[in-house]
Amino acid sequence: MKTTQVRPTGQERKFSDGELIVTKTDTRGILTYANDVFLRISALDEEEAIGQPHNLIRHPDMPRAVFKLLWDTLKERREIFAYVVNLAADGAHYWVFAHVTPSFDDSGRVVGYHSNRRVPSRSAIAAADELYGVLRAAERRHDRAQEAVAAGYATLQRVLEERGRTYDELVWDLSTNGRTR
Amino acid sequence: MGENDEALYAIADTCRQAAAGNLEARVPYLGESKAETEVRSAVNDLLDRTDAFVREAGAASAAGAAGHFYRRFLAGGMGGAYRRAAEEISRSGDAMSHNAEQIASAAESRIAFADQLESAVLALSEKIAAAAGEMGRSANGLAGFARSAVGDAERGLETVTELRRSSGQIRHAVDLINRVAMQTQLLSLNASIEAARAGAAGRGFSVVANEVKTLANETGESSGEIIDQVDAVQLASEDAVRVLKAVTDRIREMSGLIDGIAAAVDGDTVHETTGLSELAEVLRVEVQRFLTAARA
Numbered sequence: 001m002k003t004t005q006v007r008p009t010g011q012e013r014k015f016s017d018g019e020l021i022v023t024k025t026d027t028r029g030i031l032t033y034a035n036d037v038f039l040r041i042s043a044l045d046e047e048e049a050i051g052q053p054h055n056l057i058r059h060p061d062m063p064r065a066v067f068k069l070l071w072d073t074l075k076e077r078r079e080i081f082a083y084v085v086n087l088a089a090d091g092a093h094y095w096v097f098a099h100v101t102p103s104f105d106d107s108g109r110v111v112g113y114h115s116n117r118r119v120p121s122r123s124a125i126a127a128a129d130e131l132y133g134v135l136r137a138a139e140r141r142h143d144r145a146q147e148a149v150a151a152g153y154a155t156l157q158r159v160l161e162e163r164g165r166t167y168d169e170l171v172w173d174l175s176t177n178g179r180t181r
Numbered sequence: 182m183g184e185n186d187e188a189l190y191a192i193a194d195t196c197r198q199a200a201a202g203n204l205e206a207r208v209p210y211l212g213e214s215k216a217e218t219e220v221r222s223a224v225n226d227l228l229d230r231t232d233a234f235v236r237e238a239g240a241a242s243a244a245g246a247a248g249h250f251y252r253r254f255l256a257g258g259m260g261g262a263y264r265r266a267a268e269e270i271s272r273s274g275d276a277m278s279h280n281a282e283q284i285a286s287a288a289e290s291r292i293a294f295a296d297q298l299e300s301a302v303l304a305l306s307e308k309i310a311a312a313a314g315e316m317g318r319s320a321n322g323l324a325g326f327a328r329s330a331v332g333d334a335e336r337g338l339e340t341v342t343e344l345r346r347s348s349g350q351i352r353h354a355v356d357l358i359n360r361v362a363m364q365t366q367l368l369s370l371n372a373s374i375e376a377a378r379a380g381a382a383g384r385g386f387s388v389v390a391n392e393v394k395t396l397a398n399e400t401g402e403s404s405g406e407i408i409d410q411v412d413a414v415q416l417a418s419e420d421a422v423r424v425l426k427a428v429t430d431r432i433r434e435m436s437g438l439i440d441g442i443a444a445a446v447d448g449d450t451v452h453e454t455t456g457l458s459e460l461a462e463v464l465r466v467e468v469q470r471f472l473t474a475a476r477a
């Protein structure tokens with residue numbers, strides 16, 4: 001658990017196209033590795049990060065439903081892509097296009113999780129921001145965490161149903177936005 | 182041996198693990214000197230990018246194999262040879278996607294062909310069934326007509342035969358009348374002769390005898406006419422009998438042909454043949470079965 005609550009300043013931080021933000025966690029989501037880029041962008045020292053839960057950089061704008069989907073998918077041993085806005089320790093925020101995967105050992109057992117994050121396009125950020133606003137609004141109507149996450153998740157499913165897309169397809173629609181293959 | 186030995190061994194250990202395929206391994210904290218920080222950061226960056234490439238290559242290929250062509254190879258954060266290989270994989274993904282589209286469109290046109298064939302066969306078998314029904318009804322109508330025509334002709338034959346028999350009887354009756362007339366003529370001749378012999382006393386009697394003779398002559402003449410008529414009737418009715426027999430034979434033949442048509446349309450339980458309507462249904466069912474297999 002975080003000891004001090006970071007207040008978002010509304011300042012956006014960016015990283016460059018050639019950079020990868022990398023973290024690894026154990027099976028419970030406790031950070032076991034963070035690369036230089038992660039530490040720099042998140043305004044953290046290595047010893048502040050390692051051993052902490054990954055929600056260390058959780059931004060209050062992120063809907064709970066997205067993290068439910070993330071953990072549900074990882075538990076099925078599958079990869080997941082997500083647009084995520086993170087909160088740096090100094091209150092700045094940064095958007096990433098995250099790819100989260102299980103790490104397997106030679107016997108096929110999940111030994112932890114891994115995340116590579118890349119720079120998302122502006123149009124993808126705008127679309128994700130709008131979608132998350134809708135999910136957040138659904139979640140904020142509930143006081144209890146369980147009910148909130150259920151409401152956000154149901155809203156996400158409704159959005160997907162209306163568009164006739166799966167979550168994965170929607171994410172990739174955003175990432176290939178404006179580009180032909 | 183230098184003072185950095187421990188750090189160098191730590192790097193060597195990480196590299197060995199990574200070389201063995203353990204991409205979870207990273208260089209641990211080595212010390213706070215600039216060189217120690219940099220070499221750690223550089224080796225870990227190498228491992229991160231290799232790790233990222235391996236995860237991408239595995240996942241993107243798996244997605245392609247599963248037909249999830251929307252999942253692209255993420256070349257972001259990849260440079261040089263990593264990027265080139267990433268682009269190569271992306272291209273092969275595109276090719277797979279293209280092939281899959283072609284296969285899908287081939288399957289679609291197969292389905293479209295199946296749909297066309299189905300509606301054509303359905304329309305055809307419906308038409309055949311309708312035509313067969315029509316033919317069946319016509320054949321039944323004709324058969325009924327032929328039966329009543331045969332009945333009519335047979336009754337006509339009876340009537341004509343009856344006519345022949347009656348004209349025979351008439352002839353017989355007229356013969357009798359002729360003989361009576363002849364007898365009467367002879368009788369009146371004898372009466373005239375006897376009257377002449379009696380002289381003036383028999384004059385009145387001779388007038389009566391003359392009247393009787395005239396009557397007998399007339400009777401003989403008209404009965405000759407009747408015989409001629411009866412002969413003509415008999416000739417004509419013989420002709421009629423021949424014609425009617427020919428007509429009934431023809432109608433019977435026609436009736437057999439019509440039964441043949443009805444059997445072809447409705448099937449024949451005696452010879453266990455399948456009728457046209459049933460064949461149309463069999464055709465429809467067979468084509469449907471073929472199409473179900475073709476669509477699968």
Ligand SMILES: Cc1cc2nc3c(=O)[nH]c(=O)nc-3n(C[C@H](O)[C@H](O)[C@H](O)COP(=O)(O)O)c2cc1C
Pocket residue numbers: 023024025029053054055056057058059062067070084086098100101113114115
């Ligand atoms: C490999 C990995 C990477 C993650 N990266 C992030 C991240 O960048 N930002 C984030 O908010 N949560 C991340 N999470 C999810 C967190 O574990 C956590 O579920 C999330 O922050 C929600 O926290 P909360 O349930 O306390 O609200 C990651 C989880 C895993 C396993």
